[in-house]
Amino acid sequence: MDARIRPARRSDKAPLMSFIKxxxxxxxxxxxxxxRWIRDTKNRMYVVVVDGVPVGMNRMxxxxxxxxxxxxxxxHPEYRSRGLASMLGENSMRVAKGLGITTFRLTSGSxxxxxxxxxxxxxFRETARFSVYEPPRVSRGAGDARRVGLGETADAYAAIRGSxxxxxxxxxxxxxxxxxxxxxxxxxxxVCEGAxxxxxxxxxxxxxxxxxxxxxxxxCFLGGDxxxxxxxxxxxTAGWEKATERxxxxxxxxxxxxxxxxxxxxxxxxxxxxxxRAAKG
Numbered sequence: 001m002d003a004r005i006r007p008a009r010r011s012d013k014a015p016l017m018s019f020i021k022x023x024x025x026x027x028x029x030x031x032x033x034x035x036r037w038i039r040d041t042k043n044r045m046y047v048v049v050v051d052g053v054p055v056g057m058n059r060m061x062x063x064x065x066x067x068x069x070x071x072x073x074x075x076h077p078e079y080r081s082r083g084l085a086s087m088l089g090e091n092s093m094r095v096a097k098g099l100g101i102t103t104f105r106l107t108s109g110s111x112x113x114x115x116x117x118x119x120x121x122x123x124f125r126e127t128a129r130f131s132v133y134e135p136p137r138v139s140r141g142a143g144d145a146r147r148v149g150l151g152e153t154a155d156a157y158a159a160i161r162g163s164x165x166x167x168x169x170x171x172x173x174x175x176x177x178x179x180x181x182x183x184x185x186x187x188x189x190x191v192c193e194g195a196x197x198x199x200x201x202x203x204x205x206x207x208x209x210x211x212x213x214x215x216x217x218x219x220c221f222l223g224g225d226x227x228x229x230x231x232x233x234x235x236x237t238a239g240w241e242k243a244t245e246r247x248x249x250x251x252x253x254x255x256x257x258x259x260x261x262x263x264x265x266x267x268x269x270x271x272x273x274x275x276x277r278a279a280k281g
Contacts, residue, residue: 145235163223169251173221200228216245
């Protein structure tokens with residue numbers, strides 16, 4: 001078997017979509033993002049070719065914290081268990097290291113044990129487990145939720161950094177299915193975007209995601225006092241009824257979860273955050 005990896009080309013779409021269209025019962029998201037991904041000059045997408053035929057792909061996204069996020073791994077059913085997914089992952093790590101990146105992350109559904117075995121083969125380790133909660137369709141807001149101002153970055157970072165959710169979740173926030181570290185520099189960027197909110201002893205990061213017509217709303221990080229956090233979540237999600245999807249990311253073990261459930265929020269799905277760090281230099 002002659003297997004080689006190269007950058008993705010527009011002409012790869014048809015052979016790849018011929019099998020990707022059937023993944024997850026025909027509900028795979030890759031066909032909806034391929035055209036956008038292939039036009040993206042900032043991030044990198046790769047294809048594995050066997051005997052001249054494209055049979056697999058993956059994408060490496062460069063995150064605001066200086067890490068690399070690996071996503072979109074797909075391999076033709078007839079070519080699985082031949083090490084092609086590992087080849088794609090190793091290639092992405094080589095490329096990332098060439099750019100000076102030493103932190104690599106990816107996620108997988110908590111029940112996808114086949115993927116977990118492949119992830120272990122390329123030496124990624126589990127960092128945290130997260131569940132995604134949805135607010136009630138009709139909710140009442142908390143009027144004292146407020147956006148963090150430019151002069152409050154240090155206080156907002158301290159509130160985030162001191163929360164149980166920061167510790168339990170590996171210090172990341174989620175956006176568009178990818179996780180990045182909540183460093184002081186990233187929190188400063190988020191405050192400048194108007195994405196950080198406070199209520200009492202709780203803090204949240206909110207960003208929109210997706211593309212029309214499937215745009216969604218996300219509380220990318222929620223942490224702090226459980227009572228204040230639930231009030232903050234209610235305030236932020238009030239009025240989100242028209243959003244295609246409405247998500248709140250919380251690490252498993254968070255004391256906020258019980259209070260959210262009592263308030264009518266329900267779990268949608270759970271996933272695992274995996275990470276690998278390479279030596280510098």
